[in-house]
Amino acid sequence: MLTNKKQLQGQHRPDECFRGNGANYRGDVKAVPSGKTCERWDLDTHKSLLDTYAWANLEDNFCRNPDGWERPWCYVSGGFEDCDIVPCDVVGCTDPGKPSFGQRSPLLKFYKDGDRITFTCDRGYKFKEDSPPNRAQCIANATTAQWSSSPASCEVDQKWKLTRDVFNPDVYNKAFAPSKGKNVRVHAYIENVISLDERNEQIITAVKMALEWEDERLQWQTTEYGGLSFIYVGDDTIWTPGLSLQKNFDTEYKGGFPSSDVRVSHTGVIHGTLEFLASTTCTLDPFLFPQDNMTCPVCLKGGPEAIIACAENITDPDDDDFLTCSKTSAAIVTGEWSGRVTLSAANSKACLTITIQRDPSYHYATTISPCIILVVLMIITFIMPIDKGDRIGFGVTVLLSMVVSLVVVTGFLPVKGTLPFIAMLIVVAMGMMGGFMLMTLVIIIIHDRKGTLPPWARKFFLRYVARMLFMGDLTRKLRKNEENDGQNDEVLCNWSANNKVLPDGSNGNDVVTRPPSRLQQMEIKSNVPGLQGTLEELKSSVRQLSGSIEALAKANGGEEDEVTEYNLLAYVLDRICLFLYVVGIIVAIPCTLYLGK
Incomplete structure (x- = not known):
């Protein structure tokens, strides 16, 4: 595998290797590593070199080095290439041979230190699992050289086959x-x-x-x-x-x-x-x-x-x-x-x-609960005093809040042919709230009205309907008020008559308001039968005075406002609205579920 000068002389003819840059090489090698064949030197494109380098022995198509290049070369189709000739005075590796069912590249006769060679398998074959690497490197020193590994091994590629x-x-x-x-x-x-x-x-x-x-x-x-x-x-x-x-x-x-x-x-x-x-x-x-x-x-x-x-x-x-x-x-x-x-x-x-x-937990806490609270808060509208105008403003505020809740609920859902149950319930509650707001306005107008009701209305609303709504018989309250008013009028009349001013500047109550003189006291004490009658008259005058003071106090802004039949009718109608609202909300829940399905 490794060659030197002595080995080459013993194994090859001297013209099979070259020394130096190969200017004196006269061998008959005419091939290059790529496999192409050298062209003749006497071709028209090259024959000018024959005269220029007459000493270079440019014969046939043999490899030569006429121009001082690194090693012998020759012309091939497409240019020129170095020839595959072993140097005589350089230690290196020779061709390791091809693997079974494979090839190696580049294919040279001589590989210097550091050169690499790649092994490939032929078509239809592949490297064995325990094969050496598919690449090897020439490792050389001053006297010896060898490949880093032996050629790879190939076997039939069953998958390709x-x-x-x-x-x-x-x-x-x-x-x-x-x-x-x-x-x-x-x-x-x-x-x-x-x-x-x-x-x-x-x-x-x-x-x-x-x-x-x-x-x-x-x-x-x-x-x-x-x-x-x-x-x-x-x-x-x-x-x-x-x-x-x-x-x-x-x-x-x-x-x-x-x-x-x-x-x-x-x-x-x-x-x-x-x-x-x-x-x-x-x-x-x-x-x-x-x-x-x-x-x-x-x-x-x-x-x-x-x-x-x-x-x-x-x-x-x-x-x-x-x-x-x-x-x-x-x-x-x-x-x-x-x-x-x-x-x-x-x-x-x-x-x-x-x-x-x-998972409904989040929406129960942030969406459904506010809607329920608003429905319950609407009841406050019917509890507030009728003569307070704030109940209309409060009801409108609750109604607008329900509109916002409806927008929030529908914002989570796609547009469908039917509304979700909670949205339908909100729409029903809003409709009821709007109707009862109008009814509340009518009730306020009735409350401020003066006069008396027709007998049938008084009997039906203030007696029977009031009892059904747990308000009792309101006609009794009217009778008591009339009796109290009669007594007050009688007291006022008696008080006026008893306190009438006489022509001499005195009145009938002087005996009460003016204390008796010393002489009069002595006369009263001396006359015992007359004393008894005077005391009785005094007590009667005191009672009349007390009743007159109470009647005057009530007449000048007393404890209660005057209760009329229209006032009581307004209270009854207000209680009817509260009852209908609560019942309507309770009935709307199953009805909405049934109709929605």
Whole structure:
């Protein structure tokens, strides 16, 4: 492998190597490492060198160095190249030979220190598993040189041979479906939910799906191919069932799936795995918001020559997340939504159906609770005093707040033919509030009215309706007020008569208001029978005076306002509105549920 001057002289003729730069080389080598043959020196394009370098022995097409180049060379088609000649005075490596069923490059007779050589296997062969490296380097010192490794070893490439025999275009045509390939078995699962938009009813999921089918044209005997039982080929090499994504909203989707490798077994069973993002639409049922639910089917439809069914078991034991005929569903959670995903296959269609329901905790606290509070606060409108104008302003404020709540609720949901239950209930409550606001205005007008009611209205509203509303018989209150007014009028009349001023400037009550003189006291004491009558008159005058003071106090802004029949009618109507509002809200809940469904 290693040469020096003595070795070359012992193994080769002196003209088979060159010394120095090879200017004196006169051998008959006429080949270059690329394999091309040297051209003759006397060609028209080169013969001028014959006169210029007459001493260089430029004969025929032998390698020479007439111009002082590094080593002998010659002209070839396309230019010139160094000749493959071994130097006589340099230590280096010789050609190690080619591997079995292979070649080496570059192919030289001599390799100096540091040169590298690459081994390759012929077509239809491959390196053995325990083969030396496919590259070797020449390592030389002052006296010896050797290759860093022996030539690589090649063996028959059974996969290449199988591909040549089975997938030969003259034998296999992927444009035609196999007779058994129509039955496609599917197992799949949802790896992750990328995004969920309930308002637009759209979902993007990462899907992993495995398909299996049979192609009798892709069968072979393992013994003929070194025990090879399966190979992986590109899905564009064989026939594959055409699949399309249904209910898709991705505008860039072209109806295909990412290219991948499929595994072909010697029995003709083909196994392929698809991993892709599915952009599909959903169906949201918002009626029971915030306990609404959503159904999102991710469906793949097979071509006209594919009958899709779910697989009985998992072919890939390293991934146990696949859903099959025996394991049809699995739990799934994404944000506030949770539920299950189910695999089904029928009518040339395989579907991963995602059925999820919203977690209502957040919306109960932030959306539903304020609505309930506003409905309850409306009751305060009927409790406030009728003669206070603030009850109208308060009711309008509550009504506007309900409008805001309705906008918030509908902002979470898509536009559907029917409103969710809570939105319908808010609309009903708003309608009732608006009606009762108008009724409240009528009640205020009635409350300020003067006069008496017709007998039938007085009897019906103030007696019977008032009793039904737990207000008692209001006609009794009217009778008591009339009696008190009569007594007050009588006292006032007596007081006026008894306190009438006489022509002499005195009145009948002087005996009470003016204390008796000393002489009069002595006369009273001396006259005992007269004393008794005077005391009785005094007591009567005091009682009349007390009653007069009370009547004057009531007449000049006393303890209570005057209660009229229209006042009491307004109270009754107000209580009727409160009763109807509470009953209406209670009845609206089941009625809305029934009518909405």
